[in-house]
Amino acid sequence: MSAYDTRWQELAEVKRALAARDWFMGTSGNLAIKVSDEPLEFLVTASGKDKYKETNEDFLLVDAHGQPAQASALKPSAETLLHQAIYSKTSAGCSLHVHTVANNVISELYGDEGVIQFQGQELIKAFGLWEQDATLSIPIIPNHADIPKLADEFRNFVNADKGAVLIRNHGITVWGTDAFEAKKLLEASEFLFQYQLALRQLQS
Ligand SMILES: CSCCC(=O)C(=O)COP(=O)(O)O
Numbered sequence: 001m002s003a004y005d006t007r008w009q010e011l012a013e014v015k016r017a018l019a020a021r022d023w024f025m026g027t028s029g030n031l032a033i034k035v036s037d038e039p040l041e042f043l044v045t046a047s048g049k050d051k052y053k054e055t056n057e058d059f060l061l062v063d064a065h066g067q068p069a070q071a072s073a074l075k076p077s078a079e080t081l082l083h084q085a086i087y088s089k090t091s092a093g094c095s096l097h098v099h100t101v102a103n104n105v106i107s108e109l110y111g112d113e114g115v116i117q118f119q120g121q122e123l124i125k126a127f128g129l130w131e132q133d134a135t136l137s138i139p140i141i142p143n144h145a146d147i148p149k150l151a152d153e154f155r156n157f158v159n160a161d162k163g164a165v166l167i168r169n170h171g172i173t174v175w176g177t178d179a180f181e182a183k184k185l186l187e188a189s190e191f192l193f194q195y196q197l198a199l200r201q202l203q204s
């Protein structure tokens with residue numbers, strides 16, 4: 001199988017798993033996976049589609065600028081520039097963006113601080129933080145309707161081959177070495193957000 005076909009299957013599998021979690025409400029969310037480094041090309045979800053459905057038009061190949069790399073009637077995700085920022089700055093192989101109620105509420109509760117931090121939580125190990133007193137910090141950036149502006153802000157927080165950034169009242173984008181790692185980080189983040197909200201509710 002070609003790298004294109006292999007990556008397509010991997011991304012389709014992640015998309016299926018996230019759909020099963022009901023993380024694509026109202027056509028929200030977009031996913032990407034790198035196919036080649038030189039030239040940089042990655043598959044990204046087509047814009048505005050019902051991501052619960054599986055079709056052979058779910059993804060299209062884009063270039064280092066996030067522009068279609070092949071003739072296609074499909075439009076790349078409106079948020080392709082965020083994925084492009086990740087692949088242009090890091091060696092990450094997969095990036096995932098979803099909107100959930102928990103990630104939106106957390107982004108609003110902690111948005112003024114610009115960060116949410118987790119300590120003493122087993123699941124921060126998913127991010128490679130294994131030390132006793134390690135802290136996971138997830139930055140929260142303002143949402144901008146202007147996507148190049150949003151991507152410019154987002155780019156400042158893309159400094160490693162894996163990571164996560166919350167966009168206030170919008171969603172989360174995570175990235176990792178490959179599809180397995182990106183999905184792990186997405187699930188771990190969602191667990192931590194849901195835990196934090198449940199704890200706050202019980203404490204109030
Ligand atoms: C109705 S969701 C608004 C756009 C968005 O935030 C998103 O994640 C989906 O956009 P896309 O162009 O990737 O379908």
Ligand SMILES: [Zn+2]
Nearest residue numbers: 028029079171
């Ligand atoms: Zn979005």
